Amino acid sequence: MKLDLLAIAAHPDDVELTCGGTLLKTARLGYKTGILDLTQGEMGTRGTPETRAKEATSAAKILRVAWRGTLSVPDSDVQPGRQHKLRLAHVIRELRPHTVILPYWEARHPDHYHASTLAYEGCFLAGLKQLPIEGEAYRPFKILYSTSYAGVRPTFVVDITTEFDTRHKAILAYGSQFRPKTRQKKSKVFLAIDRLEDEMNQLARHYGQMIGVKYGEPFLQKELLAVDDVIKLPVRSI
Numbered sequence: 001m002k003l004d005l006l007a008i009a010a011h012p013d014d015v016e017l018t019c020g021g022t023l024l025k026t027a028r029l030g031y032k033t034g035i036l037d038l039t040q041g042e043m044g045t046r047g048t049p050e051t052r053a054k055e056a057t058s059a060a061k062i063l064r065v066a067w068r069g070t071l072s073v074p075d076s077d078v079q080p081g082r083q084h085k086l087r088l089a090h091v092i093r094e095l096r097p098h099t100v101i102l103p104y105w106e107a108r109h110p111d112h113y114h115a116s117t118l119a120y121e122g123c124f125l126a127g128l129k130q131l132p133i134e135g136e137a138y139r140p141f142k143i144l145y146s147t148s149y150a151g152v153r154p155t156f157v158v159d160i161t162t163e164f165d166t167r168h169k170a171i172l173a174y175g176s177q178f179r180p181k182t183r184q185k186k187s188k189v190f191l192a193i194d195r196l197e198d199e200m201n202q203l204a205r206h207y208g209q210m211i212g213v214k215y216g217e218p219f220l221q222k223e224l225l226a227v228d229d230v231i232k233l234p235v236r237s238i
């Protein structure tokens with residue numbers, strides 16, 4: 001399979017919450033997209049790994065993702081170890097994504113910043129011909145960092161106004177992770193997904209506003225953006 005865009009993140013639902021709208025928008029443009037979850041999210045307080053796997057599959061369908069897989073790294077112990085990097089490099093060689101979306105490299109949750117390093121180094125190693133893994137050497141052309149969890153100034157924002165409702169549906173697919181609605185015991189989860197989604201929606205509104213639309217998802221790239229036609233630059237200055 002040859003993907004145009006592959007989003008890599010630590011836990012199932014990270015991708016939906018941080019760049020789900022962009023994945024859907026890219027698929028709607030006719031590109032082939034994919035999601036690689038590094039863990040199965042088995043440390044989540046609710047829902048068995050099987051339930052979460054089913055939820056991840058439904059969410060992927062809603063976002064029109066062509067491929068979704070997991071590296072099965074232990075949840076809460078994501079480390080950029082050699083074995084994980086080699087396995088990730090193997091996936092990169094199989095999927096040959098043109099562009100990858102990684103988590104930003106600084107985060108509160110260690111799994112998130114380790115995921116960034118693990119994924120970057122896996123992408124790099126995939127291009128080394130002498131690497132002791134199968135497949136033809138390959139490196140993605142472009143690396144984008146999702147900055148939704150990070151609070152740093154992004155390089156650009158993708159307008160997801162049209163995709164916003166469907167992104168919400170994809171997040172709702174993780175039914176087992178939502179705070180119980182009835183008078184059950186109070187949740188001990190630090191960030192239940194409904195609170196997290198609320199935060200992400202506020203961020204989407206914030207970044208959308210910054211580019212003059214309703215909702216947007218922020219990204220950062222280390223390279224500078226090259227521009228051919230300065231007259232066609234979007235987003236009004238004054």
Ligand SMILES: [Zn+2]
Nearest residue numbers: 010011014112
């Ligand atoms: Zn996460």
